[in-house]
Each structure stands twice: as C-alpha cells, then as structure tokens.
Amino acid sequence: MKIRSMLLAAAAAAVLATTPLSAKTLRYANQGDLKSLDPYTLNETTTNAHLGNVYEGLTRRGKDLAIMPGLAERWETPEPTRWRFHLRKGVKFAGGEDFTADDVIFSADRVRAQGSNFQTRVPKDAKFVKVDDHTVDVILSSPNPILHSQWDTWYIMSKKWAEANNAAAPTPASATTPSHASLNANGTGPFRIESHQPGVKTVFKPNAGWWGKPEHNLTEVIFTPIASDATRVAALLSGEVDIIEPVPIQDIQRVNSGGNVQVLTGPELRTIFLGFDQVRDELLESNVKGKNPFKDQRVREAFYKAIDIETIKTRVMRGLSTPSALMIAPELFAFSKDFTRPKFDPDGAKKLLADAGYPNGFEVGMDCPNDRYVNDGPICQAVVGMLARVGIKVNLNAQPKAQYFAKVLKAGGYKTSFYLLGWTPGTFDSHNVLNDILGCRDNPNSSRGESNLGGYCNKKLDELTDKVLGETDTAKRNAMIKEAFQIAYDEYGYIPLHQQALAWGTSKSIKVAQRADNSILLHWITKD
C-alpha cells in the first residue's frame, strides 16, 4: 500500500515536471446560471453553449455559423425523404463508452420523449434506421431540406450510460426525484465537467480522449454565474475573471478604458420588433371602440413612419444596434440588402392617421418586457415618446419577463394590443420566421403562427411558406422566401426595429471567437 502510494506520488511528480508549468485556467462569468446538465431540459442559448463544450451533435456550426460535420463525418440524401448519416469512427464518450449508431437512435427517441424541451429538433414521424454500427438512415414522411439545421444543439447521449444510470428518459419539469443526467454529463465533446454545483460553480476540464484537434490551450475552466451587472463588471476589471457576458452597454466605455480589459461587440442574430393585434374586432386596451385601428394598413404604416430608428440606435442603444427592415438578421438571409426601412416621416404619419379617420390620434396600451432584451424598457419608452408626437397616446406596461410572457403568449390568450418582442430563428433559417411569426394562426389544429402574438395573416404568404419547406433548390427557395418577406414588408405586418449587439468583456490575454449566436465556446478560447 505504502509503496503504491509512493509510486503514485512519483508518477504524479513526473507528470507535473513534464507538463508545461503554465496551467491555463480560464475564469468565466455569465449573467445566467447553468441549471440542469441534462441536454434536453432547457432550450436556451447560454445553456446550449455550456453543454456544447461537453456534448456534440451529428453536425456542428463553425465560427461563421456554417454547418460542419460533427459526430457525423458526412451525410447525403439519396432520396428527398431519406437522409443517410455516416458516423465518425473511433469516438468515445468521456465515460469510455464507444459511440455508435445505437446512441444516435437512442438520442432520437429521448429527445422526442415527454419532458424534453427539444421535441421539435427531430420530426415526430421521422424513423431512424440502423444500417450498420456507423451508418444511420433517417426516413421522413415529407422532404425537409433543413432537417439538420438545428442538429448542432441536438446533443448525442450515450445509450449505455443513460440506461445504466436510470436516465433513459429526459428529466421532466414535474420530476419528483432528481435525475442522474441533470447533475452529471457524459459527452463526446472537447471538455468534460469535473464538478457542478447548480447556480454556484461549474468546473470544466479538457477531455483528453477527444477525437478532434484542440484549438484551445486551456487546462481548466471555472464558470460562475454573476447575476448583478455591477459585480460582474467589477470582477472583470479587478482581474478575478477573464471573460464575462454580457457587458451592460452603459459600461462598455468604462471597460474599454480599463487597460487590461476590452469589450468585444458584434451583431447578434436576434431581431427586436413591434407587433399589433390584428385579430380582435376591438382592441383590448384602446379608446377606439367598435373597431380595431390596426386592421387598417394605413395606421400600421403611420406607426412605422413615426418611429425614428436612428435616435433609438444612437440614444438608447449607444450605437450598438443594426436597424433592420426585415424580421430576420442579414446574416441569415442572403437578400436582406434588397430591403430598406421606409424613411422616418412624422408628418406623413400624421397624414396617414388623418386619412384613416384618426386626425387626433387615439389611445392604445403597449406591452413590453423590461428584463429580457438589451435595454428593452428604454426602447419602449422611446417609442412612446415618438408616437406621442404624431398624436398617439401609448399607455406603456413594461414588466418583468415572467409577467410579460404570461400575459402576451398563447397560454395567456394573446392579451395584448401592441407589444415589443425579440426573435432568433432557432433553425437559423427564414422558414422559422415565416411560419412562427408571420404565419396565420387561424387554424387551431396547426402550430403555425403560435408566436405571432398579433395574428398578422396573409394566405399567400402561408402558401409560400409551405413551398419553402419542401423546396430543395437553394436559388428557388431564396426567391420564394424573398417574395414572402416582401408581402409582410408591403403590408406593414410588423415594425422590425433592429438587431441588438452582443457585448463580451474579456481580459486582453484572452483570444476568443465571437459567434453571432452569442455562444461562448471554450473550444475557441486561448489564453496567453
């Protein structure tokens, strides 16, 4: 016993002597917690990014968000309804299990099971067929050219590990006992989780057996959530952490003048927009009785033209926003440049309102979250002031997201007349915006338009949306998407405002790839 421990000590000393002495520990603080480690529990950017260090999908997305091979080396579609995935060989999970087709089939069942928050990642009726240990066929009931677009965050779990630990089903919200998978992780990714105290601290270590070539030089990562903005910035300035997300925009200048630290900013994919209730015959919160002014296109146009987007950009967002004419970020749609916002024109807006029968304007309630998007509350206040100048009296109801979403979403009965919302298409593809935000919600049996809180509706646009889903030719597909966006643009269905910017604070000794979906991936971080 004694000899053995001495040998161990000697071996440890030898290892210490041979590895370079500079242990590279990255200390990372984010506003949000890492709650559950179960990769199917919460579909949220920060959580997905954390778990993306540990778990991997069949595909990956590069620094520019382009789809790349992940656990699948390559794939092809021999028929429009059959996809064949060739899995990477020789891959092991951190726990030592071999990665095979069985794990993919298991994960496909698990991700679609009750309690999973990622059920839409894999179509309900898609059949997974094992061809051999490293080949899987996916058979669809209808063609879907973007089947794999979200599979970079559909993380593959080990069947053996999950079954051995009684975690074969996802941890549902109503679970009465904690699941092994929510406190432990076993992925194939570049890192593994050394320890995890939910909401307090999580320690990542590089996964020595990873199949890829590491692009990072870290030996340890300590993640701490710091919810308070001031404290998070102070921790960066005092050098206690190396990277923080987000930096509040009012602190950016201060951080940049701090010497050893800097702020990395860039456009984010989320589009912030205003929507109108166009379904009810009388608005819930307005002094106009007996009719709904937002059903009149001239009123929507007047609202659009009354908003001075440049002032919102310079004053409210301090330059950190990209005004948008479309409901999707330019990075995600090739023809975005063909659309420009109508000019800010308060006099034209007044005239339009007069033509529509409201020469003295009217009164309307507005719903707005105040802790969800960058400066969401102040944006709404600015909008209130701008609309007041054309005679519209807006009664602003800005509240925390918990109350806001309870009121305006489908579950709350879409109880809003005029609102602000932000949207990132989960698939990074226009179809998601056309279907979820711009699609009619008049069919109660369809999930189309469920997040179209105001119920904007155009049947022609819906037809195009359906065609877009099945079209496999990229050029034709893009042309149809453009046509669909043009309809909503011409009818002033929504008022797109801008894409907000992302702001990460880092120590200058850190190099990091800033991806536009706001994912901080440890794999692309190096430290001097």
Next chain:
Amino acid sequence: MLAFILRRLLQSALVLLSVALIAFAMFRFVGDPVNQLVSLDTPADQVRQIRQSLGLDDPVLVQFGRYVMNALRFDFGISYQFRQPVTALLAERAPATLELALVSALFSLVVGIPMGVYTALRRDGVLARLFQAVSLVGVSLPTFLIGILLIYLFAVQLGWLPSFGRGETVKLAGGWTTGLLTVSGLKALILPAVTLGLFQMTLIMRLVRAEMLEVLRTDYIRFARARGLTTRAVHFGHALKNTLVPVITIAGLQLGSIIAFAIITETVFQWPGMGVLFLKAVQNVDIPIMAAYLVMISGLFVIINLAVDLLYAAVDPRLRVTLKGA
C-alpha cells in the same frame, strides 16, 4: 408555564400556515412558471402538458392543500429550474448564508458596542463625532450601494479583496461547507460581512450610546463615583453591564432579519447562499423554492420570538406572575 408554551406553539403554527397561504396567493401574480421552463418556440400542446403535469391547472385550494401536506413531511417539492429537491438545494446553500449572517452579527457587536461606549463617554471628542457621522451613513445608505462602493474601492481600485463569491470552501462532516478555514474564504467574507453588518453595527452603536447616556445619569453611578471606584469600574462594571440587556434583545431579534435580508448583499456579492437562490427563484417563477424559503424564514422569526418570550419570562419575575394568572 406549560400552557403558555403550548399556546405560543399553536399560535406559531397558525402564523406559519397563514404565511404559506398569503405566499401561495401571491404566487398567482408573479407570472407563469411554465413560460420560464420552455423556450418561446415550444408548441402550445407541450406547454399545456407541462402545466398539467405540474398540477397548475388544479384549483388554488387543492394546490395549497397538497403543498401543506407535503410541507408537513418537510417535502417542499422539486425546483422548477434546477430539477432538484428544494430541501436539498436550501440545505446546500444554508451554510453560506448562516456563516455570513453570524460573522456580520459578530462584527456588528464587536465593533458597535465599543464605538457606542466611546461616543457616550467622550461626547464632544473629534473621534466620537466622526463615529456619529459614520453611523449616520450606515443607517441611511442602502445596502446595495455600500456593497458596490466597497467592491469598487477594495476589489477594483486596490485589488486587496475579491469582488464576488465565497473563495475556497472546505467540506466538513454532515455536508456543511465552510469558508472560514481557508485564506481565500476569509478574504471573500470580509466585504459582504461588513456590508451586511454595517446597518446593525450603527444601530447597536446608537443604542449603546443612548442607553449609556441614560445610565450614566442615574443615582447608582453617582454613588459608585462617590465610593471612589475607578472610572473604569464605573463605566464598564456598572454602566455597560446595565445597558446590555436591551442590546442583547435587539441583537438577537436582528439576527433573524440579518438572515432574511441577506438577499441583497448576497446578490451584490454573488454569495452562493439562500438569498441569491430566492431572488433567482422570484425572477424565474420557481414557486417551490419561493414557498419553501418564505416558510423557512417565517419559521425562523417565530422561533426567535418564541425564544425571546421564554427568556423574558425566565429573566423577569413580574412577567412570570402575569403568565401564571393567564
């Protein structure tokens, strides 16, 4: 006496039950928990399923009854956000909060009492006036501002102390984690403990000062002086001893509020205690955590008050008589 204790216990149970009921009624206004559990593009059918599986569709009274029955077995359910038992989460966070509260209470006593005595004895001294001014700041500045100022000065500008967290912790028997045994843990404790204890410290200082001034005017102090006792014996042996009874009462009662109001300090310093857990739970409509925390805090106050009542009865013979009569 026994009847008194029994009646107080019964009252305490009623207080706890009504706190639970009021809390439960309030939860209906904090928002919809299901929206915090799913992403915005989750199909409505799935949302409905989750709501049903959590029992949120049942009438409020049914939900409340279920909650009380489980709470009686110390089962507060599973946190919506963490998918872990609330009891385990609170137990894991309790050591951080209790250590912080105890150290700040200690700080407020150890610093507050001497400052109070000094300002009472040297009423016109420069230092006494300075203490008075500082105490005014402590009473009037809100905790979060003091915390941020301390962070700015000692963490960002001077770099002496950490701005957040608890440092390295050591696991003791019974799952208790302590930061008192490591250098980084002790360093991390200083700023939050001062922030949390500053208000109590100034309160105690002002209380001691006022009591001292009162006592120093009394006849027995004059007699003690006349007997030729040393100033030290008069001040500390006679005067201070008699001021301490109300001070101890206040300090005891304040311990409860230190624990309860650690929420703000914990948030400013990202101290991994129960307060941060509670605040996050409010933001995310994590009803099981909120309910358990509120019941726990009210239980704490009930216990402290009960203990104080019983101590009074033990100390003050006059009270004992009235109790017997009742």
